[in-house]
Amino acid sequence: QSVFQSLFITAEKPRLGLIMTVAAGLTNMVLDALFIAVFKWGLVGAALASGLSQCIGGILPLIYFLSSKNDTPLKFVKTKMxxxxxxxxxxxxxxxxxxxxxxxxxxxxxxxxxxxxxxxxxxxxxxxxxxxxxxxxxxxxxxxxxxxxxxxxxxxxxxxxxxxxxxxxxxxxxxxxxxxxxxxxxxxxxxxxxxxxxxxxxxxxxxxxxxxxxxxxxxxxxxxxxxxxxxxxxxxxxxxxxxxxxxxxxxxxxxxxxxxxxxxxxxxxxxxxxxxxxxxxxxxxxxxxxxxxxxxx
Incomplete structure (x- = not known):
């Protein structure tokens, strides 16, 4: 999630980066309420909610940059080490x-x-x-x-x-x-x-x-x-x-x-x-x- 924020800025898509961050934060809030207040999972629920929210912030940008609809100058290509x-x-x-x-x-x-x-x-x-x-x-x-x-x-x-x-x-x-x-x-x-x-x-x-x-x-x-x-x-x-x-x-x-x-x-x-x-x-x-x-x- 942290790396993709810099990539969104470089790709001239800072607003999309903000949307991803907000989406991750809202996911954390909603899942906290669901796992802790509803399912009564306690600390495990809080940890799971945090982990899943980071996945939202990390996986969705990955899908975007891999997509053919990505109209930015940044593309995933084969490279050497x-x-x-x-x-x-x-x-x-x-x-x-x-x-x-x-x-x-x-x-x-x-x-x-x-x-x-x-x-x-x-x-x-x-x-x-x-x-x-x-x-x-x-x-x-x-x-x-x-x-x-x-x-x-x-x-x-x-x-x-x-x-x-x-x-x-x-x-x-x-x-x-x-x-x-x-x-x-x-x-x-x-x-x-x-x-x-x-x-x-x-x-x-x-x-x-x-x-x-x-x-x-x-x-x-x-x-x-x-x-x-x-x-x-x-x-x-x-x-x-x-x-x-x-x-x-x-x-x-x-x-x-x-x-x-x-x-x-x-x-x-x-x-x-x-x-x-x-x-x-x-x-x-x-x-x-x-x-x-x-x-x-």
Whole structure:
């Protein structure tokens, strides 16, 4: 499903890619209700629903690209094994690998710190914050993934002005979105927290306070995510991985360990913002250092 999203964008069919994603999500929702609420299959039902929904997102696009009605430039053809190309592609995608692995490791560290400082309420508050955070951050990720093939195309075609144009416009968009999301998070913290933890006043107050501190990271998150994706699109997986690794594992790990020593529970909520500030310095430094090489100055 993930691979086909990039292929739909490259094939100039982003709307069809969105339809497939929505179809997979709706399948998951419907099957969750059917398997858990109706058939009473519990955790097994939830797992089965998730697996089948991913099949929808993976198999339907496969059928589309195999179909004779596929009117896009992308076709399945017989090819030989190109190990070097595949290896280079894997290396170029190392940043996305590091983001996923790092997120899991950092989440465990957050849970440890929150359990130590706030007990089970801390874990529950973090869970609620993460549900909302994922919806917000998905906008940044979606934009970065969606524009990466455009950057790659123009870079490969040596349309340097278009690469520069994409970079400048994307930074403006990410900056505006980041500030907007931070403001929305401040305003919506209370009603959103009520949806998840409104049943407990103490937990509710902790979640609202935590989310408002946590939300400052939205201001720079989009820029850092785009910078990492931008270098991936330029076929520089190393720099992309460094940016991704530093923001999700390096700086955030250090921040979530060190800040609670001085700020207690608030230090946990602010750790990700401190990490994004440090990663922002790294992102800007690489963008300045490589502007001549990639001609987007």
């Amino acid at each position: 190109e190990g070097k190309v595949l290896l280079k592609a894997c290396a170029n995608g190392a940043s996305e690998l590091m983001t996923t692995v790092s997120s899991s490791l950092v989440s465990m560290l957050y849970n440890f710190q929150l359990m130590r400082l706030a007990g089970q309420n801390g874990i529950a508050a973090y869970g609620a914050v993460m549900y909302v955070e994922f919806a917000f951050i998905a906008v940044f990720i979606g934009y970065s993934i969606g524009t990466a093939p455009i950057v790659s195309y123009h870079y490969g075609s040596e349309n340097h002005n278009e690469v520069k144009n994409m970079l400048q416009k994307s930074f403006k968009i990410m900056s505006i979105l980041g500030i907007t999301m931070m403001v929305l998070a401040q305003i919506l913290a209370s009603p959103l927290a009520k949806v998840f933890v409104g049943y407990d006043k103490q937990l509710f107050d902790m979640t609202v306070h935590g989310f408002r501190l946590f939300s400052f990271y939205f201001i720079l998150a989009g820029i850092n995510i785009y910078a990492s994706s931008f270098f991936t699109a330029l076929n520089n997986g190393m720099i992309s991985a460094i940016i991704s690794f530093s923001r999700t594992l390096g700086f955030e790990t250090l921040a979530v360990i060190i800040l609670p020593i001085f700020l207690q529970l608030d230090g946990v909520w602010l750790a990700i913002t401190v990490a994004e500030i440090c990663a922002f310095v790294i992102s800007i430094s690489f963008l300045i250092a490589k502007k001549e090489k990639y001609h987007y100055a």
